[in-house]
Every structure is written in structure tokens, then in C-alpha cells.
Amino acid sequence: MSVSTISNVLNGRTDRMRADTLQRVQSTIAALDFRPSRAAQQLKTGLTPMLGLLVPSIANPMYGYLAREIETVAQERHGHRVLLGNTYRNKDKETGFFDDLLAHGVRGVIVISSLADEGHFEAAVQRGMVMVSYDRRATPGAASLIDHVSVDNFEAGRLAASHLVAHGHRRLAFVTASGHTTSRSEKVRGFQAAAQAAGPAVRAAVVEGRAQSQYGDSEMADVGRQLAARIASMRPRPTGLVAVNDLLAFGLLAGLRDAGVDVPREVSVIGMDGLFLAALTCPALTTVQLPVPEMAQTIVERVIGRLAHTGRAGAGELPPAEFLFAPRLVERASVAAPPQRIAR
Amino acid sequence: MSVSTISNVLNGRTDRMRADTLQRVQSTIAALDFRPSRAAQQLKTGLTPMLGLLVPSIANPMYGYLAREIETVAQERHGHRVLLGNTYRNKDKETGFFDDLLAHGVRGVIVISSLADEGHFEAAVQRGMVMVSYDRRATPGAASLIDHVSVDNFEAGRLAASHLVAHGHRRLAFVTASGHTTSRSEKVRGFQAAAQAAGPAVRAAVVEGRAQSQYGDSEMADVGRQLAARIASMRPRPTGLVAVNDLLAFGLLAGLRDAGVDVPREVSVIGMDGLFLAALTCPALTTVQLPVPEMAQTIVERVIGRLAHTGRAGAGELPPAEFLFAPRLVERASVAAPPQRIAR
DNA sequence: TTGAAAGCGCTAACAT
DNA sequence: ATGTTAGCGCTTTCAA
Numbered sequence: 001m002s003v004s005t006i007s008n009v010l011n012g013r014t015d016r017m018r019a020d021t022l023q024r025v026q027s028t029i030a031a032l033d034f035r036p037s038r039a040a041q042q043l044k045t046g047l048t049p050m051l052g053l054l055v056p057s058i059a060n061p062m063y064g065y066l067a068r069e070i071e072t073v074a075q076e077r078h079g080h081r082v083l084l085g086n087t088y089r090n091k092d093k094e095t096g097f098f099d100d101l102l103a104h105g106v107r108g109v110i111v112i113s114s115l116a117d118e119g120h121f122e123a124a125v126q127r128g129m130v131m132v133s134y135d136r137r138a139t140p141g142a143a144s145l146i147d148h149v150s151v152d153n154f155e156a157g158r159l160a161a162s163h164l165v166a167h168g169h170r171r172l173a174f175v176t177a178s179g180h181t182t183s184r185s186e187k188v189r190g191f192q193a194a195a196q197a198a199g200p201a202v203r204a205a206v207v208e209g210r211a212q213s214q215y216g217d218s219e220m221a222d223v224g225r226q227l228a229a230r231i232a233s234m235r236p237r238p239t240g241l242v243a244v245n246d247l248l249a250f251g252l253l254a255g256l257r258d259a260g261v262d263v264p265r266e267v268s269v270i271g272m273d274g275l276f277l278a279a280l281t282c283p284a285l286t287t288v289q290l291p292v293p294e295m296a297q298t299i300v301e302r303v304i305g306r307l308a309h310t311g312r313a314g315a316g317e318l319p320p321a322e323f324l325f326a327p328r329l330v331e332r333a334s335v336a337a338p339p340q341r342i343a344r
Numbered sequence: 345m346s347v348s349t350i351s352n353v354l355n356g357r358t359d360r361m362r363a364d365t366l367q368r369v370q371s372t373i374a375a376l377d378f379r380p381s382r383a384a385q386q387l388k389t390g391l392t393p394m395l396g397l398l399v400p401s402i403a404n405p406m407y408g409y410l411a412r413e414i415e416t417v418a419q420e421r422h423g424h425r426v427l428l429g430n431t432y433r434n435k436d437k438e439t440g441f442f443d444d445l446l447a448h449g450v451r452g453v454i455v456i457s458s459l460a461d462e463g464h465f466e467a468a469v470q471r472g473m474v475m476v477s478y479d480r481r482a483t484p485g486a487a488s489l490i491d492h493v494s495v496d497n498f499e500a501g502r503l504a505a506s507h508l509v510a511h512g513h514r515r516l517a518f519v520t521a522s523g524h525t526t527s528r529s530e531k532v533r534g535f536q537a538a539a540q541a542a543g544p545a546v547r548a549a550v551v552e553g554r555a556q557s558q559y560g561d562s563e564m565a566d567v568g569r570q571l572a573a574r575i576a577s578m579r580p581r582p583t584g585l586v587a588v589n590d591l592l593a594f595g596l597l598a599g600l601r602d603a604g605v606d607v608p609r610e611v612s613v614i615g616m617d618g619l620f621l622a623a624l625t626c627p628a629l630t631t632v633q634l635p636v637p638e639m640a641q642t643i644v645e646r647v648i649g650r651l652a653h654t655g656r657a658g659a660g661e662l663p664p665a666e667f668l669f670a671p672r673l674v675e676r677a678s679v680a681a682p683p684q685r686i687a688r
Numbered sequence: 689t690t691g692a693a694a695g696c697g698c699t700a701a702c703a704t
Numbered sequence: 705a706t707g708t709t710a711g712c713g714c715t716t717t718c719a720a
Contacts, residue, residue, distance in 0.1 A: 001690090001691095002690060002691045002692075003691085003692090003713095003714080003715090004690075004691065004692085004715080004716075004717095005689085005690065005691080006714095007714070007715055007716080008690095008715095010714090010715095011715080016689070016690085017689060017690075018689065018690095021689075021690080035443065035446060035447045036447065036713080036714070037387070037447065037449065037712090037713050037714065038447045038448045038449065039383045039384075039386040039387045039392070039448070039449050039712090039713080039714090040383075040387055040696090040712075040713035040714035040715090041713080041714055041715075042383040042696090042714090043381070043383045043384055043387055043695095043696045043697065043698085043712090043713080043714070043715095044695080044696050044713085044714050044715045044716085045696085045714085045715070046696080048383070048448075050427075050448075053428075057412055058402060058408050058411050058412045058415070059405070059408045059409045059411075059412040060408070061403070061405050061408065061621075063408075064402050064403045064404070064405065064407075064408035065403045065561065067402050067403075067428070068401055068402045068403040068430055068561075071402070071428060071429065071430055072430055075429070075430075081427055081429070081444055081448070082427070082428050082429075083394075083425055083426070083427055083428075084397075084411070084415060084426050084427075084428040085415065085419070085425070085426075086412055086415055086416055086419075099379065100425055102379060103379045103380065103381065103382045104382045104383070104394075104425070105381065105382065105383050216620075217409065217412075217620045218620035218623070221620065221621075221623075221624055225624075250621070250624045251624065253624070253626070254623070254624045254625075254626070254628070257626055276560075276561045276562035276565065277405075277565075277594070277621065279562070279565075279598075280565055280569075280594045280595065280597070280598045280625075281598075281624075281625075281626070282597070282598070282601055282625070282626035284598075345706085345707095346706060346707045346708075347697095347698080347699090347707085347708090347709095348699080348700075348701095348706075348707065348708080348709095349705085349706060349707080350698095351698070351699055351700080352699095352706095354698090354699095355699080360705070360706085361705060361706075362705065362706095365705075365706080380697080380698070381696090381697050381698065383696090383697080383698090384696075384697035384698035384699090384712090385697080385698055385699075386698090386712090387696090387697080387698070387699095387711095387712045387713065387714085388697085388698050388699045388700085388711080388712050389698085389699065389700095389712085390712080689720105690719105690720085691718105691719085691720075692717105692718090692719080692720090693716100693717090693718090693719100694715105694716090694717085694718105695714100695715095695716100696713105696714090696715090697712105698711100698712090699710105699711095699712090700709100700710095700711100701708105701709090701710090702707100702708085702709085702710100703706100703707080703708070703709095704705100704706080704707070704708090
């Protein structure tokens with residue numbers, strides 16, 4: 001019963017010993033309630049079964065949902081634990097997180113909805129990190145070292161706008177917070193494309209509001225609420241609203257109610273994300289739903305897959321790729337035909 | 345420039361060397377972009393700046409909020425990273441998480457809203473973990489080895505019920521999902537105490553619904569929605585409802601609307617938690633708000649504080665304690681006077 | 689099939 | 705003020 005035999009048992013190389021030796025080792029392990037030190041294993045092997053997960057704020061229900069799915073598949077299917085960090089979309093916080101991950105020997109990291117500047121990401125990759133980014137597209141042209149997983153945001157915008165058009169709306173508006181992310185502009189492009197395809201009678205505006213707090217929980221909803229007041233007083237008023245996400249749509253619904261505008265009789269609203277909360281609003285929110293569990297699975301499989309193919313000889317066996325998921329419209333009660341003109 | 349000098353620099357013992365030596369070491373560290381390996385430090389010292397955080401599901405907005413506050417203070421004020429795990433309130437998952445934490449050398453853990461059985465917790469403490477539990481009370485009598493941080497749930501229930509009574513309600517109901525946690529029964533007790541104090545004319549019932557899914561995101565809201573249908577058809581119908589948490593209240597609001605019952609004209613509703621989302625419902629939800637940031641700070645300070653006082657000689661310098669925070673009623677639009685009888 | 693020994697990157701006690 | 709060294713708990717090569 002030497003240390004190497006025990007190490008062999010711990011690592012499943014049970015064929016290299018007699019059955020009774022295995023028995024003896026196993027029962028001793030059980031008797032002592034022995035657990036190998038991950039720190040020592042890591043020091044020796046350079047590996048640790050852990051992933052980093054960066055989110056802007058875990059208090060945001062959408063990121064909470066994603067994080068739950070990611071942690072669950074990382075743990076249940078791959079035996080990896082998850083190190084979580086809130087970044088508040090702050091570059092220094094992101095960089096600090098990468099530094100710590102590296103110091104801890106964690107080389108796989110998942111980044112959710114960060115801002116446009118990707119410089120410090122590529123730097124972290126140079127230092128050996130394997131990174132998967134959610135909700136950003138690879139910069140066209142520039143060969144990225146990062147995997148990108150996201151929903152087809154163009155399609156999401158298109159879906160929403162054409163649903164409104166199909167219901168007879170002619171004055172559409174895309175409602176969003178300021179600050180440009182690629183996902184946001186893709187949504188706008190899809191929205192505009194659908195409006196344009198519907199013919200010259202359809203007008204498509206973009207209404208944009210600035211968030212005051214740096215990164216509060218309710219930031220998005222607050223923006224929606226303010227923008228609702230602005231929209232309520234617009235003449236002519238748009239009758240079909242597409243919100244950049246469900247949270248903003250919740251704010252829109254509340255703000256429109258405050259302003260005495262009835263949804264969906266006077267104005268229709270569509271959200272994006274497909275949070276379970278969207279089924280509870282009043283009226284229940286029609287929304288473009290994202291396939292969160294599927295995306296989470298792909299994200300985790302990519303990090304772990306590339307991690308495995310990276311220590312090896314022919315490094316870079318799995319080149320970075322981009323994964324696009326299709327969104328799906330969920331019809332509920334917040335969309336109806338626009339109000340009729342008195343005389344027509 | 346020997347290893348020990350470098351170690352001294354790394355650990356802030358800069359007084360033990362000449363200024364120019366320090367300079368030289370520091371610039372070399374910078375030039376090499378050198379970062380000490382946490383794994384090696386940990387192997388040597390037995391310490392690692394990391395905390396475990398167990399939540400039933402991070403997709404639940406309340407836990408997301410708490411987790412955000414906890415991670416932020418752990419990181420910004422104490423330089424600790426957070427290892428997150430979803431437990432789905434499953435004992436095996438909790439035990440597995442403790443095992444992994446121990447293997448990783450993480451000795452501080454925060455447990456949010458776990459179920460009543462605390463046996464495996466005490467076992468983990470025996471093995472050296474420092475644990476802080478949120479939303480559970482210490483079992484009276486039994487001297488616990490665990491810190492408990494929670495809101496004064498009795499007071500929360502009392503606050504809600506007396507608010508309803510003050511608005512003239514006589515038929516109250518506490519609405520909850522089945523499954524007994526200490527926090528839940530405390531809330532009920534406070535609710536009942538307030539009702540009783542209001543005199544014999546006030547009736548206080550408990551309406552309880554079973555969740556079908558094991559642990560879905562929307563479990564709580566679904567229960568609320570179903571229960572709303574049941575409550576709508578009760579004769580006589582309660583006029584003042586206290587929900588065990590905001591999520592259930594959201595379901596109640598949606599279900600009551602489905603049933604054609606107007607809130608607050610026909611029925612008043614009070615939630616508990618104080619999620620930012622409660623400001624967005626229709627009508628905006630009156631709720632008993634928990635001081636989440638303050639609680640998060642106490643939680644983190646306790647784990648880290650006890651961790652520091654634990655490796656030392658006089659072990660157990662900080663005996664486990666219980667911290668109770670006061671809730672606060674936030675009045676919004678979901679509470680009004682009960683409907684008048686036709687003839688009185 | 690089993691055992692001995694080197695070494696992963698640090699810290700800290702002990703020289704010098 | 706600076707340097708030397710043992711050892712934290714493992715894995716793995718090599719020898720027996």
C-alpha cells in the first residue's frame with residue numbers, strides 16, 4: 001500500500017493492482033473518510049475542475065436563469081464547480097476576475113454580456129485562458145480566439161416586428177437603453193428590416209433612454225418606465241413597441257399603465273428573453289423567447305471541450321467557433337390590433 | 345533576491361529589506377507579470393481566499409439579489425471569491441457541495457434557505473467548515489455550531505397582518521406553498537398573533553398549495569396562481585391576503601386577475617421580500633421588505649471573521665450567534681379597504 | 689503488482 | 705538584510 005498505489009486507485013487505474021489490494025485501499029479510504037486535496041493535485045497536474053462565470057449582475061433574472069443552467073450542467077455533467085463574479089459591466093472588475101482565475105489555476109471562463117471592448121479578453125486568452133462569450137458576436141473579420149454563443153438577435157428583432165405588422169400595426173418603435181452592444185444593434189437591424197419589408201406605410205423608430213444608476217437591479221425596468229411616459233405623449237404615438245428585453249418591457253407596461261394608456265388596446269408590447277415572469281405581467285407579455293437551457297449546454301461543452309484539447313500536443317485542436325441559436329415567439333396577451341381611426 | 349525575500353514582498357513584509365531590494369523585486373514582478381500560485385500558497389498555508397455559497401436556485405430573483413450582494417462584499421471588502429452552487433433544496437447536492445469545498449480547501453460556506461434537516465450541516469462543521477446559514481433559526485435548545493442570519497419573520501407576518509387589519513379587513517388569509525421551513529412557520533405565527541390581537545371579529549386562515557414541479561423557476565408563482573383560483577371561489581372570501589413571498593404574490597395577482605377579482609378593490613394582497621419587481625406589478629405590490637444589503641454584509645463578515653479566529657490557538661473565539669433583522673413595510677397599491685357590505 | 693523518489697510553487701523557520 | 709532549506713499533498717516516472 002504505497003502512495004502510488006493509492007494515487008492509482010484515486011485516478012481509476014485499478015487494473016494495475018490485485019483485487020485484494022484495491023479492496024484494502026478502498027476500505028481504508030472509506031474508513032478514514034479520505035479526500036484528496038485538490039490544491040495538491042492542481043499543483044502537480046496544473047488542472048482544477050473549476051470554471052469562472054462572469055455576469056453583469058446575478059440579480060438580473062435573465063442572468064440568474066442562465067447562471068443556474070450553466071452551473072447545473074457544469075456540475076452534473078462535467079463535475080466542474082463554478083466561481084461566480086458580478087462585473088457590473090466594468091472593465092477593471094473583469095480584468096481583476098481574470099487575474100484571480102489565473103492565480104487560482106482556473107483556465108476556463110464564461111463571460112456573459114460584457115461590453116463591446118474585447119481587448120482585455122484577448123489578453124487573458126494569450127495568458128492561457130479558454131473563453132466562451134455569451135451574447136456577443138465575433139467581430140467580423142478579426143479572427144477571434146474566443147468562442148461566441150448567442151441568439152440570433154437579428155431574427156429576434158425581425159420576429160417581433162413582423163408579429164406586430166401582422167397584427168396591423170403601422171407605427172412601430174424599438175425601445176432600448178442607451179449603450180451599444182452588438183446584440184442590441186442586431187436586434188434593431190432585424191426590427192428595421194422587418195418594418196421595411198412590410199412596405200412604405202410602416203414607420204419604424206428607435207426610442208432610447210439613458211439609465212441613471214450605474215448598474216442597479218432595476219435599471220432596465222426604470223428605463224422602460226420613463227420611456228413609457230415619453231412614448232405616451234408622442235404624437236402620432238407608436239402603436240407597436242418592441243422592448244430590447246423583458247425587464248425593460250416590464251417597465252414599459254408599468255409606465256404605460258401610469259400614463260393611462262391601455263395595453264394592448266391602445267399600444268401593443270413585445271418583450272425579449274422569455275423570463276418566466278413574463279407570464280405574470282398584466283397583461284401577460286408576448287415575448288421572443290431564448291433557448292436558455294440549450295445555450296447553457298453548448299457554452300459549458302465548449303469551455304470544457306476546448307480545455308481538454310488545449311493542454312495537448314497539437315494545441316488549438318478546436319478552433320474558436322460561433323454558435324447562433326434561434327429564438328421563438330411566445331404569444332400572450334400584450335399584442336392586439338392597433339386602435340381604429342374614428343373615420344377611415 | 346532569494347525566494348524568501350520575494351515571499352516577504354508578496355506578503356507585505358516589506359520592512360525586512362532595504363528599499364532598493366524591494367524596488368528591484370517589485371519591478372521584476374511587474375516585468376515578468378508574475379502572479380503567485382494560489383494552489384501552492386494554499387498547499388502551504390492551508391488557506392484560500394474563497395467562500396462557498398449555496399442557494400436553492402440562483403434563478404430565483406430573491407436569491408439572485410442576495411447572491412449579488414454577498415459576492416460583492418466578499419470580493420470588494422474582503423478579497424474573497426465565491427464558489428456558487430444550486431442545491432434545489434436537495435440534501436445530496438448540499439452534501440456533495442460540502443465535500444467539494446473541503447477538497448478544494450474552502451472552509452467558509454454560506455447556506456441560503458435550506459430545508460429543516462440540519463444534520464449534514466453539523467457534520468460539515470465537525471470536519472472544519474465555518475458555516476453561516478441564512479433564513480433559518482437556530483434550533484431552540486440545541487447549541488448550534490452554525491451562525492444564523494435571518495429576518496424577524498414573526499415581525500414580518502405581524503406587520504403584514506396588522507396593516508391589513510388597519511385597513512379594515514376582517515377575513516385574512518396567509519397564502520403559502522406547502523413544505524415547512526422555520527421561516528414560514530414564524531411568518532404564520534406573526535400573522536396569527538396580529539389577527540388575534542385585533543379581536544374576535546378578525547378571522548385568520550392559512551391557505552396552502554402544493555408545488556408540482558420539484559424545483560422550477562416559477563414554482564412559487566404557479567402555486568400563487570392556483571391558490572388564487574381557489575381563494576376566488578371561497579365563500580365567504582378572504583379580503584386580505586398575505587403571501588409568503590413576493591413571487592407567490594405575483595402569482596396571486598395574476599390568478600386573481602384571471603378569476604376576475606379586482607385587486608385591491610375586492611381583495612388586498614401583501615407580499616414579502618421587497619424585490620424590485622414588486623414595484624412593477626399591477627397593481628404595484630405592497631410588501632414587507634427585507635434589508636438584503638445589510639444582511640449580506642453581516643453574513644460575509646461572520647464567515648470571514650470566524651474563519652480568521654479559527655485557525656488560531658484559542659479556537660472558537662467567536663461562538664456561533666444569531667442575527668435577526670427587522671423588516672419594513674413598503675406601501676404601494678395592492679392594499680385598500682375591503683369592499684363594503686351592501687347593507688350594513 | 690508494488691514501492692521509492694522527485695518535484696509542482698510556494699511559506700516560514702532557521703541560518704548567515 | 706538576505707539566503708537556505710524543509711515540507712505542504714499529491715502524481716508520475718522509474719526501479720524493484
